[in-house]
Structure formats: C-alpha cells, structure tokens
Amino acid sequence: MKLGLVIDLDTCVGCHACATACKQWNTSGTIGPLSDQLPYGKDPSGSWLNRIRTFEVNKAEVNQANLPSEGCGSQVFDLHALATQGESALAGVGVNGSPASKTVHMPMSCMQCEDADCVTVCPTGASYKREEDGIVLVDQDKCMGCNLCSWACPYGARELDEEQGVMKKCTLCVDRIYDQNLPESERKPACVLSCPTSSRVFGDFDDPTSEVSKLTVERAGQALMPELGYKPTNRYLPPRDKGEVAAMEKTNEPALSKLKKWANRMIAR
Amino acid sequence: MKPAFSVLFFTVTSGIGYGLLMWLVGVQLISSAAVNVNNFLIAGFVGLTLATLGLLSSTLHLANQKNAWRAFSRFRTSWLSREGVFSLVYYPVILAYALLIYLSKGELSLLTYTLGVLSVLVALATVICTGMIYASLKPIRQWHNPLVTPLYLLFSITSGALLYACMLYVLEGQVSRSITVMFLLLLAVSFIAKMLYFRVIGKPDGATIGSATGFSQAHVRLLDAGHNADTFLTKEFVFDAGAMKLLRLRYLMIILAFVVPLGLAILTLAWDIAPAIFIAMLSLYAGLFLERWLFFAEARHVVRLYHGDQRA
The missing domain is CATH 3.30.70.20 (Alpha-Beta Plaits)
Structure with a gap:
C-alpha cells in the first residue's frame, strides 16, 4: 500500500x-x-x-526565474548581483494583475x-x-x-x-x-x-x-x-483551464438611467 | 539557515581540536626523533579538551537532550549518528595511545603505532562525518555540494597545524619551520577550495518556485504564507542578513581566516617573530567562526520558496 x-x-x-x-x-x-x-x-x-x-499563478508570463538562467552564472559571486541589483536579482518580474492570472491555494x-x-x-x-x-x-x-x-x-x-x-x-x-x-x-x-x-x-x-x-x-x-x-x-x-473571464465594460450612461433600467428589470420579473 | 551559535562553536572548535591531535600523533608516528612525553600529554590534553568542548556544545542545540544517547543507534544510515559513534570511539583509542606513550616513555611499540594510526583515522572520519551531515542535505544546494566535506576537513587540518605550531613554540621554545610551511600550503589549498565553493554556490541552480508549486510554465509568486507571525519554518530556515552585509562579511572572513594568518606566518618564518603566530591563531579562529556563520547565513533552504523566494 x-x-x-x-x-x-x-x-x-x-x-x-x-x-x-x-x-x-x-x-x-x-x-x-x-x-x-x-x-x-x-x-x-x-x-x-x-x-x-x-x-x-500567471500563465501569460513564463517566469524567467523558473528557467535555468545564465544571467548570474557568469559572475563569480551571486552576492555581487544581489548587492548591486537588490532582491530583484532573486525575485521575478511583476505580474501586473493580468487577466490570465489566477489565485491558487x-x-x-x-x-x-x-x-x-x-x-x-x-x-x-x-x-x-x-x-x-x-x-x-x-x-x-x-x-x-x-x-x-x-x-x-x-x-x-x-x-x-x-x-x-x-x-x-x-x-x-x-x-x-x-x-x-x-x-x-x-x-x-x-x-x-x-x-x-x-x-x-x-x-x-x-x-x-x-x-x-x-x-x-x-x-x-x-x-x-x-x-x-x-x-x-x-x-x-492543476487548476482546470477555464479561459479568461471577460472584464465588465465601462459605459458613460448616467446613473439615473442605469437605475431606471435596473428598476424595470426588477419589475419585469 | 539560521546560524546557531552552539553548532558554529562545535564545528570550528572540534575541528581545531581533532586537527591538532591528528598532527600531534601523525608527526610522532612519522618522525624518528624520540617523543617528549610531557609535551605530548600537554598538547594532547589541549586538543582533546577543544574537541570535547565542541562536542558538548553540539548537544546544547538539542531540544530534547535526554534522548541524545539514542543518536548512536543509526550508524548504517545517518551521518549524524556516524559522527556521534566516531567521536565516542575516539576517546578510548587516543587515551590508550597516550597511556602507552606515557608508560613506555615515548617508545613506539607495534601496538602504540597501530593505536596512533587508528586515532588519526577515527579523527579524520569524525570530521568527514561532520561535513557529510551538511553535504547530504539535498534541500540546501549551498550545502549539498562536493566541496563542503573537503572544506570541513581542510579547515580542521589547517587550523590544527597552526595550533600545533603554537603549541610547539610554547613547549619547545622555537617555531617549527616545517609545520609552519605545511600550514601555509594547507592555507593556500583551503583558500582555493573556499573560493571555488563561492563560485559554485553563486550559480543559480536547483529548485524554483515553479517546481515547488508544480507550475513550471507560468509566473508564480507568493501572495500569502498563511500565517501572520513567525513559524518554526520561518524561524529555522528564513534568515536574511542582506546581500551587502554578507558580501562585506565574506571579505572580512577572507582577511581574518586567510590574509592575516598568511602574513603573520610568513613574518614568523622570515624574521622569527614568534608571537605573531599566536595572533595568527586568534585571527584564524575568528575567521573560521565567521566562515561557519556565513556557511549557515548564505544557505537557502528550498522551503523558502513557500515563503516568498523565487529560486533556491
């Protein structure tokens, strides 16, 4: 077993x-x-x-830090890179809230x-x-x-x-x-x-x-x-691939007409 | 990895103690000159005391000391158990050797000779086991590295040689040129090995946050570690001294452990300024302490990938 x-x-x-x-x-x-x-x-x-x-987890960007990197390898001490570039030498690039990103627990x-x-x-x-x-x-x-x-x-x-x-x-x-x-x-x-x-x-x-x-x-x-x-x-x-969730479209419609439409929808029910 | 003082003290001090004893017995076995029994016993006492103090210190970091005796039971699989067994076996061997030397007033019989060789081998095995405890840990690439065990051995023999030279000066009143030259050679080899070690650990290698989470084809970053106070894992494995500080300490370590002892040993050889050799010893001891501290502080356990690191 x-x-x-x-x-x-x-x-x-x-x-x-x-x-x-x-x-x-x-x-x-x-x-x-x-x-x-x-x-x-x-x-x-x-x-x-x-x-x-x-x-x-962001599938749109492949993490450079995940791949075998040659960047720091040419340097004698990784610490030199760390000391000059700060922690960014170890951290990956930012994710920027791309729609392809997903929260995984x-x-x-x-x-x-x-x-x-x-x-x-x-x-x-x-x-x-x-x-x-x-x-x-x-x-x-x-x-x-x-x-x-x-x-x-x-x-x-x-x-x-x-x-x-x-x-x-x-x-x-x-x-x-x-x-x-x-x-x-x-x-x-x-x-x-x-x-x-x-x-x-x-x-x-x-x-x-x-x-x-x-x-x-x-x-x-x-x-x-x-x-x-x-x-x-x-x-x-791994999470199932569900594709991107469409973002809500922004309209310039005045608040009052939005309220009317919503009220009409509610009454129609 | 968080540097634990008891472990730093243990590896450095025991290393010097075993190194001194290896030189003491080794030189006695090789040289044809008659052994000065008193000098041997005094130097041997110093070596054994250092080794013992280190071993006692190593038990201080155990959280449940009453079970420490069980540590001798897994010789076949565990390097820590092997180290414990060898360090314990060393005592009867070296004490029997010292007793025979004392009784025969320095004459080497076949039995004494055998015990002497055995004591050197067991001391070597103990130091090798200490190195292998670290070198066998796969989650820490800065330790799981073929240079780690040779470095432990080299530092033990090198610092032992310098302490042996100091002891000879105290006991016999003159600096041994051959031992000092041997020390310089070993120091050079240790320096090359340590610089190679820094080169090896400087290359990115091993696990990444991608392999740690199973998302190898995506960008992954930690959002939440799941706790708002320190845990056993962060206390034990997440130690950040800051890259700039580590770099400066590396230079300080090179000065204390290599440059100063090298200069002072050459000074001793060239102008017979004997007290310089003691300052060299103190500097080397401080340098090795710093070397061991860096060995821990620079080691990045892969569990850090679950606490915000992107790669090991």
Whole structure:
C-alpha cells in the first residue's frame, strides 16, 4: 500500500479548514499535544502539520526565474548581483494583475515520500517509514529534537514542538484510518473529512483503480519538486483551464438611467 | 539557515581540536626523533579538551537532550549518528595511545603505532562525518555540494597545524619551520577550495518556485504564507542578513581566516617573530567562526520558496 493524498488546486478555496481540523484531531492524537506559543498573544505560533500557502499563478508570463538562467552564472559571486541589483536579482518580474492570472491555494502537509531523507538522516531511529502503508512517522519517545529531519525535508512538513522539544509531522491520521470503531466513511484523515469543497482525496496510490490513482491520471497530478528525487506520494491536480473571464465594460450612461433600467428589470420579473 | 551559535562553536572548535591531535600523533608516528612525553600529554590534553568542548556544545542545540544517547543507534544510515559513534570511539583509542606513550616513555611499540594510526583515522572520519551531515542535505544546494566535506576537513587540518605550531613554540621554545610551511600550503589549498565553493554556490541552480508549486510554465509568486507571525519554518530556515552585509562579511572572513594568518606566518618564518603566530591563531579562529556563520547565513533552504523566494 502507498497511502497518500490528492489535492485539487482547482477547487481548493483556501479556507484553512483542513489545517484547523488537523490541529484539532492531532493535538489529542498519538503524537499530540501540538503545543502553541502565546496562542492569544501578539505573535501566536505553534506546531501545525498542514499549512496553506496562496500563490498568484500567471500563465501569460513564463517566469524567467523558473528557467535555468545564465544571467548570474557568469559572475563569480551571486552576492555581487544581489548587492548591486537588490532582491530583484532573486525575485521575478511583476505580474501586473493580468487577466490570465489566477489565485491558487496550496495546502501542504507531509508528502509521505518514497525516498524520505528525513528518515535516513535521523540519528535516533525516531523517524521511520511504515513498510505496510508508506506512512512516515516520528516516534515521540525516541526523538532528541536535533532538527536534522526538518532540514532534510524540502516541503517544510516537519515542525519542532517548542514545548516538548520533539518533532511533529502529519501522520495521515494513522489513528483514524484504521479505527474499526469508526464507520467506514469516517476512516479518513481529518483534513479530508473537513474539506468543504472535497478538494482533498485520500487513498492508495498502489491501487490503479483507487480514486487517487484515477484522479492523478485523468487530471495530470503533479508532484512537488520532483527534481530533488524524494519521490513524494501526494499529488496536486492543476487548476482546470477555464479561459479568461471577460472584464465588465465601462459605459458613460448616467446613473439615473442605469437605475431606471435596473428598476424595470426588477419589475419585469 | 539560521546560524546557531552552539553548532558554529562545535564545528570550528572540534575541528581545531581533532586537527591538532591528528598532527600531534601523525608527526610522532612519522618522525624518528624520540617523543617528549610531557609535551605530548600537554598538547594532547589541549586538543582533546577543544574537541570535547565542541562536542558538548553540539548537544546544547538539542531540544530534547535526554534522548541524545539514542543518536548512536543509526550508524548504517545517518551521518549524524556516524559522527556521534566516531567521536565516542575516539576517546578510548587516543587515551590508550597516550597511556602507552606515557608508560613506555615515548617508545613506539607495534601496538602504540597501530593505536596512533587508528586515532588519526577515527579523527579524520569524525570530521568527514561532520561535513557529510551538511553535504547530504539535498534541500540546501549551498550545502549539498562536493566541496563542503573537503572544506570541513581542510579547515580542521589547517587550523590544527597552526595550533600545533603554537603549541610547539610554547613547549619547545622555537617555531617549527616545517609545520609552519605545511600550514601555509594547507592555507593556500583551503583558500582555493573556499573560493571555488563561492563560485559554485553563486550559480543559480536547483529548485524554483515553479517546481515547488508544480507550475513550471507560468509566473508564480507568493501572495500569502498563511500565517501572520513567525513559524518554526520561518524561524529555522528564513534568515536574511542582506546581500551587502554578507558580501562585506565574506571579505572580512577572507582577511581574518586567510590574509592575516598568511602574513603573520610568513613574518614568523622570515624574521622569527614568534608571537605573531599566536595572533595568527586568534585571527584564524575568528575567521573560521565567521566562515561557519556565513556557511549557515548564505544557505537557502528550498522551503523558502513557500515563503516568498523565487529560486533556491
């Protein structure tokens, strides 16, 4: 079995329900509690196993920074370019609110990688990947809080619990999905159950007939940063191409006549 | 990456300690002259103290120290575990060697010789493991780089050579020309390797915000990171010193770690101005500290792509 998630970027509305449901379930789950620091203070922070980032994606402009660039390569020190051009040497060009741009919400939790470096770098054996279903877990009793696994994770999936000094990460709700006391429809991760737009699908990627496998094939599910070679399990379904939304035309019609037209339309109903 | 003082102190100080011990034992094994037992024990004590202080400091950054003993359990997969094992194995080897030297009043028997070679190998392995902890991390291209481990090794042996020269002056009252020349050669090699390293990390490479989000054929930028206060991820990975400051510190590092020790070591050789070698040592130590700080400050973890960076 290769359990994981498919996340539909077309329908995700970025409501953070998955993250809060995750926090609620897991703070009293096998790896809980997930402590918070100054939860009601000015700068509240804490351990989360799922975070949602929002991006602007503009298909009209291909990002030059995305392509292998030769620009800075000729210089001995990239820092020289940075120091003279400022952060613009690293940042891309502006997007300018083009109609082809789209807001994409991207929830990210552990990708349950097949080649999980977070497991191999762990010196204590606290991090492990289950052979039977591929879930990567942290044994809270063995972790010494060295942070090395979080350094080895490219997806920011691991967060140190500042209060307990041990590493926390997504468990794929391992304490839910096998619970025989729950009705079968609820044997899913908390984030999947809570998603109001059903943008999150849980299943076995080893089974070609499972919903996650089918969705990945039909909608060309993407792995994030495949070039690092971690073989992440989770897949992201790109937004459907719906074309541009026409902008409203501006008219010079006086407000009074607009009001009359609107009133007539209302009465005609 | 946020530079953690305990880790900077650990890698620099342990590196010098192991470097000194490698020179001390190495020279003893190669040279035909009789060993001065007292001098060996004093210099060895200094080396071992530095290595130990560094190792103790490395445990300070652990958030859950009571489980530190478990770190020896994953020798087969984890470089951190290997480093822990080698650093621990080093103690009985070097102490047995020192004891035999003491008991035999400096005579090298076959057993002493074997232990000496073994101690050098284990010290080398420990420093290599330290380098590999960083070099094995794929999400940080400034670390996942074939020059990183050789640099850790070079800096350890180079700074060890200078400290060895200082110890020889204190204990024997004269500057060892051969060790100082060796130091200068190693310093030159380290300098070339470090400049190559800067050249390599200066070239854009690796993951971009496009590959991080899966939109490789579009322009992508972060609108909202999803939190309004710092998180573990921003605290640990997002460290911005500013390019101008980093550049200036690079020059300062080159002056402290290379130019000043080079000049003072040449001064020592040419005019026998021995105290200069101590100033060279202090300058090199400060320079290496800065070098290690830059090693962290300039490292850009790919998780920064989810916090506003466009490329790694």
